[in-house]
Amino acid sequence: MHPISRRAFAIYTGAATLGLAHAQTTFPSKPVILVVPYAPGGPTDAMARTLATALKPKLGDKEPVLVENKAGAGANIGAEYVARAEPDGHTIMFGTSAPLAINVSLYQKIGYDPVSSFTPIIYLGYLPNVLVVHPSLPVRNVQELIAYGKAHPRKLSFASSGSGASSHLAGVQFNQRAGTDFQHVPYKGTGPALNDLLGGQVSMAFTDVLTALPHIKAGKLRVLGVTTAARSRSLPDVPTVMEQGVPDYDVSVFFGIVGPAGMPRDVVQKLNTAFVGILQQPEVRQRLEAQGLAISNEQKPEQLGAFIQSEVKKWREVVRISGARAD
Structure with a gap:
């Protein structure tokens, strides 16, 4: 390589490294909003608030993490709001089966797609x-x-x-x-x-x-x-429906954190690492489990992405058979 080219390459790579480090250290640069697409007071809201309280110190403790309830239209209002937000990681959603798998088949028109409109961050678990x-x-x-x-x-x-x-x-x-x-x-x-x-x-x-x-x-x-593939920690002596002879029966409400499509990879990783750390804290795990959550071990962003795609496919067929429609 020509000496000038080497120098230019060194400057470029150094700048890129500094740029990445800057992106990693400056996020979050304003409050992080965790959108709950349901009204306050239910189990989804309770879990989200548990996570939000624990998330702030994991992100550096400089900016607040706020829960914002945007209920309505079967969770579509909150989901559409997040899908249209700036993809910088400061607006994320505590998503459930409805907006992330079922509604796309249930509603005639929705303003987002559960696969292409969101960036997967972490699969939290299921109820x-x-x-x-x-x-x-x-x-x-x-x-x-x-x-x-x-x-x-x-x-x-x-x-x-x-x-x-x-x-x-x-x-x-x-x-x-x-x-x-x-x-x-x-x-x-x-x-x-x-x-x-x-x-x-x-x-x-x-x-x-x-x-x-x-x-x-x-x-x-x-x-x-x-109704899930595994028994519930709350009722360990109660067999599953599948154990009792009903094949391929696995029904639950799942929970995942997503952001708008196009989020920077380093921001996704920082959020994922923060949430993984939260789920390893014994007091947080106990609180979430008391709120009904069965915590997943598949916590990588790509695992949530693949799971959402499989759930969309599964529920599309069930909705078709049910004949249910919503406006």
Whole structure:
């Protein structure tokens, strides 16, 4: 190489190194906004606030980390807001199955794509669901439920928090995998659905373990199975639906952190490293697990990206079978 060329190359590489170091040390340069696409008060919001509190010191403790709730349209408003934000890492989303996998098939029009509109940062984990029935139903396990349902066609019903919600699609997939014909009864939220199940107006529900657990312990609901591939830490003695003979049945609400498409790689890595560190803190893990989260071991950005693509494909077929649509 010519001496001048060597000198120019050295200046270029030195500048590039300084530029990268500058990018790494100056992020964050303003408050980091963690968008929750749901209203305050639910389990998603609680988990997000746990993470936000622990995130600030991991990013240098110079800039605040703020939770901003942008609810509406089944989480589409918050997701679209993040998709359109500046891709500098200062606006990120605590995403769930709805905006990151289901809504693209459920809604006629949405202003983002779950794969191309976001930069994956970390797959946090999932909230296990459980299949619960009213105690008056004379069944003790999943196979007894299937047999009873087939002996009494179209007599049993399952409640959901709304048409197209994961609690609805879980029932659709169960019918598909088990050959049953349980009737769907949609409600406007988990609370009303659970109230009618507790009152015996509906037969069963596929709901999250955190919501169901107090009623299971009180004997007001009977749990038949866990809907995820692995058993729940909250109910370790309860077998999964798959263990009880329903093939390929794995339903949960998953959680991941994403930012707008086109985020700088070093910023993604800094955020990923921060979140990985948070999830290794015993007190944070305990709090998140108490809030229902089953923490994932697949925490690389590309693992979340691949998982989102697989979930989009899975739920597209389930939504098609359900016939559910939302505007």
